[in-house]
Amino acid sequence: MNNQINHLDEETLLWSLIDKDSIEKDHLKHLKECTECQQKQVDLNHELKRFGCLAREFSPTPRRSLRPVSIVTNHRFVFFQLKNAFVYTLMVMICIGGVLGLWPTQTKHPDELAIKEATQQIEDILIQESTWKEQNYSILPDAFQYMIVDEFDMMSIPFYDYVFPINIPDNKNQDQLDEQTKRFYQQLNLLS
Amino acid sequence: MNQILGWVEQAQAGNRLALNHLIDYYQNDIFRLVYYRIHHQSEAEDVTQDVFVQVIKRIRSLKDRTRFKPWLYQIALNRVRDYYRKKRILFFMGTTTDIESDTKLENSDETFEKEIFKKEFVQLLKSLSKDFSKWEREIFLLKYIDDMDVKDISQILGKNENTVKTHLYRAVGKFKKHKSLREFIQRGDHE
Numbered sequence A: 001m002n003n004q005i006n007h008l009d010e011e012t013l014l015w016s017l018i019d020k021d022s023i024e025k026d027h028l029k030h031l032k033e034c035t036e037c038q039q040k041q042v043d044l045n046h047e048l049k050r051f052g053c054l055a056r057e058f059s060p061t062p063r064r065s066l067r068p069v070s071i072v073t074n075h076r077f078v079f080f081q082l083k084n085a086f087v088y089t090l091m092v093m094i095c096i097g098g099v100l101g102l103w104p105t106q107t108k109h110p111d112e113l114a115i116k117e118a119t120q121q122i123e124d125i126l127i128q129e130s131t132w133k134e135q136n137y138s139i140l141p142d143a144f145q146y147m148i149v150d151e152f153d154m155m156s157i158p159f160y161d162y163v164f165p166i167n168i169p170d171n172k173n174q175d176q177l178d179e180q181t182k183r184f185y186q187q188l189n190l191l192s
Numbered sequence B: 001m002n003q004i005l006g007w008v009e010q011a012q013a014g015n016r017l018a019l020n021h022l023i024d025y026y027q028n029d030i031f032r033l034v035y036y037r038i039h040h041q042s043e044a045e046d047v048t049q050d051v052f053v054q055v056i057k058r059i060r061s062l063k064d065r066t067r068f069k070p071w072l073y074q075i076a077l078n079r080v081r082d083y084y085r086k087k088r089i090l091f092f093m094g095t096t097t098d099i100e101s102d103t104k105l106e107n108s109d110e111t112f113e114k115e116i117f118k119k120e121f122v123q124l125l126k127s128l129s130k131d132f133s134k135w136e137r138e139i140f141l142l143k144y145i146d147d148m149d150v151k152d153i154s155q156i157l158g159k160n161e162n163t164v165k166t167h168l169y170r171a172v173g174k175f176k177k178h179k180s181l182r183e184f185i186q187r188g189d190h191e
Helices: A010-018 A025-033 A035-058 A082-100 A109-135 A142-147 A158-163 A179-187 B002-012 B016-038 B041-061 B065-093 B112-131 B134-144 B150-157 B161-177 B179-190
Strands: none
Touching: A010 A025, A010 A035, A010 B161, A025 A035, A035 B016, A035 B112, A035 B134, A035 B161, A035 B179, B002 B016, B002 B041, B002 B065, B016 B041, B016 B065, B016 B134, B041 B065, B065 B150, B112 B161, B112 B179, B134 B150, B134 B161, B150 B161, B161 B179
């Protein structure tokens, strides 16, 4: 009779719903005998179950098949594998080389251009020199080739005029010259 | 149950057909689990598909075949967690506006009254979820929507059974105090 009066409190009623073993024996005994407490428990349990049913009922269904289309392989990428070690080492070396500027990937355009220009200039000079040598062949050794001049114009050098004065003969006196002197004058284009 | 165990065994041996049976069997349950945590139809479908991709990848690693269901639900919850993590990152990066919910009803042949009823339920469920803590919500949904027992829930969430019971006790207490939801359920009973 006493059990009927002291109904289970909310907390105990909730615990009885979740875990019957957790409530005291007296409370359990009361629950078995008290229809009012039983009804409260049943109502709450029913509401919770109904809640679940409604949720399942109102949940939409998938609009498409959710089977994965492609077959997934069981392969997993393992970063630290021995066969990858070489590749990683190479990558690290390339990176370090790149940072330190050891690889030709770091272009040196200005220097290359300067070298190219200088090479071209040297080649031009060498061509000019060889052309000049061809035009002004001399029996002198190479070291003295620079001494060669295109045309030795004796008349244009005052010093030679002074040392070797040349008297240009008149037309009248040309006949009097001997053959050797004539030839010499003709070579110098002094004779008309 | 034996049939499911058989499918799991065959799937672990590489039988694609058994795997498809398992996927078809649990497809709706997993989709529902995901949907009530994301509230977006198409995204829930994508996440569910992703769950099954993970199942295919990892099924060989499952040692105790009897634990297939909790194992599957565990993968699903992890995927949901990943989904929110990804969304949050995208949100902070400014590439997405917000985690929007989609409560549109897809079946046009349903009566207007039922649609209203459904929408109201979803709103009340969201309102109830706001009262819950993270664990209370998870445990309450697993217990009453996904129909899992405390033992399975504790395995899925990796928590002690007593901890699960305590969270469940608090969640049911909050449910009891949510008058509008209870009225809605009682109204639904009478209709």
